[in-house]
Amino acid sequence: MSTVLVLCINLALxxxxxxxxxxxxxxxxxxxxxxxxxxxxxxxxxxAELLKLFDYKD
Known part of the structure; x- marks a missing residue:
């Protein structure tokens, strides 16, 4: 397995x-x-906090 593939998998995890x-x-x-x-x-x-949270999650 290539190093790049391993790094991509680790990043996804x-x-x-x-x-x-x-x-x-x-x-x-x-x-x-x-x-x-x-x-x-x-x-x-x-x-106000909930509205900020919705903005954050987008």
Whole structure:
């Protein structure tokens, strides 16, 4: 197997793992910080964060 192919495969695996990590971080943030913000009456802040998140994911 060529070195370039091995590097491409490793890069693809890294991207998959980073995407999974990204999802876990976002999920944790939603389950903790966002819930706290909603309970503390900071709905506008939550909406702003979610809109930024959608922009980030595109």
């Amino acid at each position: 890294c991207k998959v793992r980073l995407k999974k990590l990204d999802s876990l971080i976002i999920e944790n943030h939603l389950k903790t910080c966002v819930i706290d913000q909603i309970q503390n009456g900071e709905e506008d802040r939550v909406v």
